[in-house]
Amino acid sequence: MSFENLWRDQSAIGRDAETGGYTRGGWTPTEREATTWFLDQCATRGLAVESDGIGNLIAWWGSPDRPGVVTGSHLDSVIDGGAFDGPLGVVSALAAVDLLRAEGFTPSVPLGVGAFVEEEGSRFGMPCLGSRVAAGVLSADKALALTDRQGVTLAAALEAAGTDPAGVGPSPLLERMGTFVELHVEQGRGLTPPVGVASSIWPHGRYRFTFEGEANHAGTTLMEDRHDPMLTYAMTALAANKQARLAGARATFGRLSIEPNGTNAVPSRVIAWLDARAADTATLESLLAAITRQAVERAERDGTTVAVVPESVSPIVDFPAGLRDRLVGVLDGAPVLPTGAGHDAGVFSAAGIPTAMLFVRNPTGISHSPAEFAEEDDCLAGVEALAAVLKDLAQ
Ligand SMILES: [Zn+2]
Structure with missing residues (x-):
């Protein structure tokens, strides 16, 4: 089956008819549907699928009796995300296997196609959840206690999906990963030719800022009598923008929780999540310190508090x-x-697995949005590049 057919085949799963965006959170019906599609494709190709306790999958061409070459990515998405982030790497991996087989190539080591769960962290708030647990950098206890926005724990979500939470922990799959190559859509405008190779992933932090003040009546409370945490938050968001620009870094407040969240009430509490990234650790640390310092200064003026x-x-x-x-x-x-984007490839590389990434050109640089796009010709160039790399590594 060609790349075009594979791509079309899975492209309706989890797509919102109105926005054109994708919502495939971990262990939700849409993500399960995408996983079922993947398993069907592996079965069609005679690839034997191995799963670990949290649900990471590797489908093997050749018996995995020794470390092999694994490629793949993830099938989950952010909320209302694009079509390419994740699925492009999985679909291209299957298409590359087809291409190599059509050429008559036989790998001399096992060749695996992987799909790793909850890479985006859109449901449980932890990016690269599946790979972190697999690599042992996130303990089973901590992972299973994570909750989604409805308060459902990962343990409960696994049970609902028919998976025993007792199996969650460091994964035997990693021992089979002699080399890992992840193909991914590029997420900025950093590529002129269709395909590039990754050098590094910027350090990345997610920080929860809790601003507390005093709930009060929006009509009767004098402006000077207020302790309004929304003001402290607002100034902090502006400070984050300014500090990130000064540092050549990235800072984003993209998620808020407001209490009581009423139009006619001064809020009592604002919780805001900061996503911050920079080219090196020292810059990231000083960026966070600068934003935090300005938040604390503003909180003193507002008569509020802030905890990070x-x-x-x-x-x-x-x-x-x-x-x-x-x-x-x-x-x-x-x-x-x-x-500047995190990937399972980063987790596996940090775990000591020789890892590389291929990027496919993104003409607009838009990602994590329904507008995310890659030209079909570029995707085909990506499949050819991936096949050439796998052939070289597995010959
Ligand atoms: Zn991704």
């Missing part, structure tokens, strides 16, 4: 230079570029 809790902090990932250069050689000098 890191929810997840991922260090910089420098992909191994030898493997990266090998890919560049196979791909005739493809450009090398860093990314």
Whole structure:
């Protein structure tokens, strides 16, 4: 089956008819449907699928009796996300297997196609949840206690999906991953030719800011008598924007929870989640310190309080230079570029698995949005590049 057919086949799963965006949160019906589609495709190809306790999957071409070459990505999405972030890597992996088989190639080591769960963290708030648990950097206890916006724990979500939470923990699948290559849509406008190779992933933090004040009547409370945490938050969001620009970094408040969330009430509490990223750890730390300092100063003026809790902090990932250069050689000098986006590839690389990433050109640079896009010709170039890389690594 060609890339075009595979792509079309899965493209309706989880798509919102109005926005054109995708919502495939971990262990939701849409993500399960996408997973079922993947399993069907593996069965069609005679690839034997192995699963670990949390539900990461690797489908094997050849018996995984020794470490193999694994490629793949994720099938989940952010809320109202794009079509390409994740599925492009899984679909391209299957298409690359088809291409290699059509050429008559036989890998000399097992070749795996992986799909890793809840990479976006859109349901349980933890990015790369599946790979972090698999690599043992997130304990089973902490993972199972995570809750979604409805208060459902991961343990309960697994049980509802028919999975025993007792199986969650470090994954035997990692021992089979001799090398990992993730193909992904590029998420900025960093690529001129259709395909590039990743150099590094910026360090990345998610921080919860809790601003507390005093709920009061919007009509009768004098402006000077208020302790309004919304003002403290608002100034903090502006400070984050300014500090990130000054540092050449990225800072985003994209999620809020407001209490009591009434039009005619001064709020008592605003919880805001900061996503911050920078080219290196020192810059990220000083960015967070600068934003926090300005938040605290403003809280003093507003008569409010602010508390900052890191929810997840991922260090910089420098992909191994030898493997990266090998890919560049196979791909005739493809450009090398860093990314500000986190990936399972970063978790696996930090866990010591030789890991590389391929990026497919994104003409607008838009990602995590229904407008995310890649040209079909570029996707086909991605499949060819991935097939060439797999052939080189598994010959
Ligand atoms: Zn992704």
